Amino acid sequence: MAESDIRLYYKNVSADIIGENHGITKQQFKQLDELTSPVIFELNEEKNSGELPYRDLPFNKEIPKRVKALAANIRDKCENLVVLGIGGSALGNIALQSALNSYMYNLDDKQRKGPRLFVFDNVDPDQFGSFLDWLDDRLENTIFNVVSKSGRTAETAAQFLIIRQLLLDRLGEPAYKKQVIATTDRNKGTLRNIASAEGLATLEVPDGVGGRFSVLSDVGLFSAAVCGIEIDQLLEGARQMDARISSEDFYENPAAIIAAINYHYYQQGKRYSVMMPYSNGLYNFADWYRQLWAESLGKTYDLQGSEVHIGPTPIKALGTTDQHSQVQLYREGPNDKIFMFLQVKNFKHDIPIGQPPQSAKELGYLSGKTMAQLLNSEKVATEYALIQDKRPCMTVLFEKVEPYALGQFIYMYEAATSLTGKLFNINPYDQPAVELGKEATFALMDRPGFEEMAQNIQPFIKPDKDYLV
Amino acid sequence: MAESDIRLYYKNVSADIIGENHGITKQQFKQLDELTSPVIFELNEEKNSGELPYRDLPFNKEIPKRVKALAANIRDKCENLVVLGIGGSALGNIALQSALNSYMYNLDDKQRKGPRLFVFDNVDPDQFGSFLDWLDDRLENTIFNVVSKSGRTAETAAQFLIIRQLLLDRLGEPAYKKQVIATTDRNKGTLRNIASAEGLATLEVPDGVGGRFSVLSDVGLFSAAVCGIEIDQLLEGARQMDARISSEDFYENPAAIIAAINYHYYQQGKRYSVMMPYSNGLYNFADWYRQLWAESLGKTYDLQGSEVHIGPTPIKALGTTDQHSQVQLYREGPNDKIFMFLQVKNFKHDIPIGQPPQSAKELGYLSGKTMAQLLNSEKVATEYALIQDKRPCMTVLFEKVEPYALGQFIYMYEAATSLTGKLFNINPYDQPAVELGKEATFALMDRPGFEEMAQNIQPFIKPDKDYLV
Numbered sequence: 001m002a003e004s005d006i007r008l009y010y011k012n013v014s015a016d017i018i019g020e021n022h023g024i025t026k027q028q029f030k031q032l033d034e035l036t037s038p039v040i041f042e043l044n045e046e047k048n049s050g051e052l053p054y055r056d057l058p059f060n061k062e063i064p065k066r067v068k069a070l071a072a073n074i075r076d077k078c079e080n081l082v083v084l085g086i087g088g089s090a091l092g093n094i095a096l097q098s099a100l101n102s103y104m105y106n107l108d109d110k111q112r113k114g115p116r117l118f119v120f121d122n123v124d125p126d127q128f129g130s131f132l133d134w135l136d137d138r139l140e141n142t143i144f145n146v147v148s149k150s151g152r153t154a155e156t157a158a159q160f161l162i163i164r165q166l167l168l169d170r171l172g173e174p175a176y177k178k179q180v181i182a183t184t185d186r187n188k189g190t191l192r193n194i195a196s197a198e199g200l201a202t203l204e205v206p207d208g209v210g211g212r213f214s215v216l217s218d219v220g221l222f223s224a225a226v227c228g229i230e231i232d233q234l235l236e237g238a239r240q241m242d243a244r245i246s247s248e249d250f251y252e253n254p255a256a257i258i259a260a261i262n263y264h265y266y267q268q269g270k271r272y273s274v275m276m277p278y279s280n281g282l283y284n285f286a287d288w289y290r291q292l293w294a295e296s297l298g299k300t301y302d303l304q305g306s307e308v309h310i311g312p313t314p315i316k317a318l319g320t321t322d323q324h325s326q327v328q329l330y331r332e333g334p335n336d337k338i339f340m341f342l343q344v345k346n347f348k349h350d351i352p353i354g355q356p357p358q359s360a361k362e363l364g365y366l367s368g369k370t371m372a373q374l375l376n377s378e379k380v381a382t383e384y385a386l387i388q389d390k391r392p393c394m395t396v397l398f399e400k401v402e403p404y405a406l407g408q409f410i411y412m413y414e415a416a417t418s419l420t421g422k423l424f425n426i427n428p429y430d431q432p433a434v435e436l437g438k439e440a441t442f443a444l445m446d447r448p449g450f451e452e453m454a455q456n457i458q459p460f461i462k463p464d465k466d467y468l469v
Numbered sequence: 470m471a472e473s474d475i476r477l478y479y480k481n482v483s484a485d486i487i488g489e490n491h492g493i494t495k496q497q498f499k500q501l502d503e504l505t506s507p508v509i510f511e512l513n514e515e516k517n518s519g520e521l522p523y524r525d526l527p528f529n530k531e532i533p534k535r536v537k538a539l540a541a542n543i544r545d546k547c548e549n550l551v552v553l554g555i556g557g558s559a560l561g562n563i564a565l566q567s568a569l570n571s572y573m574y575n576l577d578d579k580q581r582k583g584p585r586l587f588v589f590d591n592v593d594p595d596q597f598g599s600f601l602d603w604l605d606d607r608l609e610n611t612i613f614n615v616v617s618k619s620g621r622t623a624e625t626a627a628q629f630l631i632i633r634q635l636l637l638d639r640l641g642e643p644a645y646k647k648q649v650i651a652t653t654d655r656n657k658g659t660l661r662n663i664a665s666a667e668g669l670a671t672l673e674v675p676d677g678v679g680g681r682f683s684v685l686s687d688v689g690l691f692s693a694a695v696c697g698i699e700i701d702q703l704l705e706g707a708r709q710m711d712a713r714i715s716s717e718d719f720y721e722n723p724a725a726i727i728a729a730i731n732y733h734y735y736q737q738g739k740r741y742s743v744m745m746p747y748s749n750g751l752y753n754f755a756d757w758y759r760q761l762w763a764e765s766l767g768k769t770y771d772l773q774g775s776e777v778h779i780g781p782t783p784i785k786a787l788g789t790t791d792q793h794s795q796v797q798l799y800r801e802g803p804n805d806k807i808f809m810f811l812q813v814k815n816f817k818h819d820i821p822i823g824q825p826p827q828s829a830k831e832l833g834y835l836s837g838k839t840m841a842q843l844l845n846s847e848k849v850a851t852e853y854a855l856i857q858d859k860r861p862c863m864t865v866l867f868e869k870v871e872p873y874a875l876g877q878f879i880y881m882y883e884a885a886t887s888l889t890g891k892l893f894n895i896n897p898y899d900q901p902a903v904e905l906g907k908e909a910t911f912a913l914m915d916r917p918g919f920e921e922m923a924q925n926i927q928p929f930i931k932p933d934k935d936y937l938v
Contacts, residue, residue, distance in 0.1 A: 279593060328768075468478050
């Protein structure tokens with residue numbers, strides 16, 4: 001293993017550390033190995049027979065070629081890149097940007113390695129309105145990347161129609177065609193039809209890859225490439241991880257261990273999985289993980305005529321910040337959570353802590369230390385405190401936060417999700433429960449064909465005064 | 470009740486809507502009333518006898534006077550205000566700024582109503598380093614507000630010592646004294662001692678008010694006032710809410726209803742409480758709530774010699790964004806959560822959605838509608854979908870997101886926390902479990918007096934290769 005490879009550390013779930021009531025014994029690890037190894041084999045079979053398109057993304061040479069060509073084409077021609085998308089069409093972009101570019105990227109022209117990046121994954125009129133006010137005299141220097149497999153996602157469609165109108169009204173048709181890039185289905189669907197009819201540049205949402213597994217495709221890579229992130233290194237990291245997560249030796253396979261430990265604890269009643277990076281840059285990866293985990297594993301299935309509701313709940317937290325917010329609960333509240341820390345050995349910056357004045361000798365211990373030392377000490381200290389209360393903890397260790405390591409992390413967690421789905425015996429690739437809300441929205445927005453739904457939902461629109469205080 | 474008052478809507482927890490297995494029946498509401506009314510009385514007694522200093526904050530005229538005087542003094546003299554604090558010394562500031570000032574505030578000079586605001590509530594060297602790089606030639610125009618009751622919180626102390634050194638080295642002692650404001654204990658402690666010895670301007674962290682209950686004091690109000698937020702209106706909202714949360718008529722008291730419903734569901738095994746604003750601006754209030762709820766209510770107590778672990782877990786989510794991330798789990802996963810939506814009737818902006826092109830007639834239903842209509846339709850639709858699966862839902866309704874309404878919201882949730890603590894029979898004002906991690910950090914940072922802890926923690930510093938993959 002190379003120094004730059006990420007590592008999974010899981011001793012602090014073992015019974016040796018947190019006792020037999022809450023820890024995993026050697027015997028239980030053996031059972032988890034026996035349970036999980038066949039499932040690794042199955043997943044490898046699926047991959048080899050072409051049934052798992054997300055696993056092929058890092059090996060597809062067309063993707064980086066296409067993405068880099070278009071990125072190079074616009075990179076120096078714009079000051080702002082705006083991604084319009086939601087869910088899997090936004091979370092990966094946000095996570096990569098905040099992990100790999102500097103905190104002040106959008107504010108500091110010296111720290112930018114490309115255009116400013118804005119990713120809008122909501123339809124909040126105050127947020128979008130404030131942005132449009134700022135954009136006013138910058139509209140000409142702005143490229144919009146609309147990301148939607150179908151083009152029918154209401155939020156993204158609404159954003160797109162607003163921007164389309166604005167560009168047409170303000171700058172005219174040639175500018176509109178030059179400034180909008182559609183990332184969508186290769187052949188069909190609303191956004192593909194618009195792009196074809198109006199002559200927009202396009203990128204592809206790959207076939208058979210759900211939004212939450214799509215970050216290593218055009219969807220997540222384009223904004224990254226435009227903002228100066230080395231996407232080849234991201235993909236190289238994912239390819240390197242492929243061997244590790246394909247290993248049928250359970251103890252050599254980090255995705256299998258994550259899956260097995262999560263599955264084990266779910267059965268034991270610990271159904272809440274906290275991802276807590278000790279790094280602000282990695283915090284949005286906890287959001288990316290939240291979607292991957294929740295939408296893939298939250299499922300109802302029928303067991304002999306009765307409904308079974310399955311699903312670990314992912315929770316995001318941030319170290320050290322949430323030590324002053326959540327750790328009281330994490331230690332003294334119900335022992336119903338497992339913790340995954342993300343820890344960074346070497347930060348890009350480090351900052352020496354100044355000497356305290358004479359009037360505060362009690363702060364002398366900080367002098368001569370650095371901010372990174374304090375941050376990583378807090379991580380070890382918090383984990384130590386949690387295991388005193390028998391709370392199971394794991395850590396993903398990053399030598400550095402760089403594209404190669406994040407490619408590994410993404411690919412490892414995607415495989416861990418597939419394996420956990422198999423252990424739960426559910427389909428991790430669909431999201432049937434999202435439909436009803438979409439239809440109810442159509443009904444409330446008077447879309448033809450949803451008149452019956454509109455009637456059903458009518459009684460729920462106005463608050464009933466008996467329950468209003 | 471005035472139109473600008475916030476309202477709580479809770480019909481969608483009732484058995485009428487989600488059935489007797491998951492809903493609250495009229496009989497159960499009656500029991501909750503009987504259980505909660507005496508507890509409201511107790512809380513009022515505590516307030517009246519001066520034992521609940523956080524309840525007095527909105528009535529203390531010295532606070533806005535002091536805060537506004539200092540804010541007026543620096544407002545026009547600086548371009549950047551930097552708050553250094555963590556937990557309760559940061560979350561309220563962040564929440565008020567993002568709810569009440571515009572999304573592009575820091576980026577758009579036209580949208581700013583004061584200096585740029587940065588709140589650093591971590592010790593991440595990459596984040597802070599990126600900021601310091603940007604700050605370089607702006608240091609002279611920057612005011613730092615260090616917020617810590619004791620001044621010994623390691624993270625805030627480290628930030629402060631870095632900034633202190635920087636100012637002394639770069640601009641000299643007179644500038645350092647002019648550019649740092651300490652918000653701290655009135656009389657004692659490390660930061661008070663430094664401020665006295667070095668002649669820093671100061672503000673007060675009130676006595677007997679924990680960080681998480683302190684937003685309506687100097688702690689949260691100063692940065693708000695500097696950034697143009699009408700703090701008098703915030704306090705007026707809180708005062709108006711005081712009458713409502715003091716009402717011993719359960720059905721007239723929104724804090725009591727929130728407390729009772731949470732308590733009821735906790736007993737029924739629904740121990741996860743999702744706060745999901747349909748507003749980006751309000752999203753950080755879910756973070757503020759997370760601390761208030763988790764740190765106050767996550768407690769261990771002794772019951773006849775055995776430990777009982779209590780604590781609902783707060784979870785933050787964002788509408789509509791998390792419809793494409795969490796709602797699959799929220800609907801099909803275990804029925805173990807209750808939902809609190811925040812809904813805004815009138816946004817500051819609204820944006821008409823453009824007409825779709827001929828090639829996409831299926832988007833015709835969006836044309837002529839607005840972004841706010843879509844956002845609020847999605848909220849109703851999502852709640853409708855959740856109640857089809859018998860998931861209990863409540864909503865706080867905001868006519869507008871304005872200081873008056875947020876003052877009400879803050880004060881209502883603080884009281885709801887106190888009442889829930891009483892129902893659980895725990896002390897919501899302490900945080901004993903945070904200590905061990907602090908001590909372990911001191912040990913790892915070689916602070917004298919923590920040598921024994923350093924020895925205990927030694928085996929946990931280096932990963933054990935047997936559990937490293």
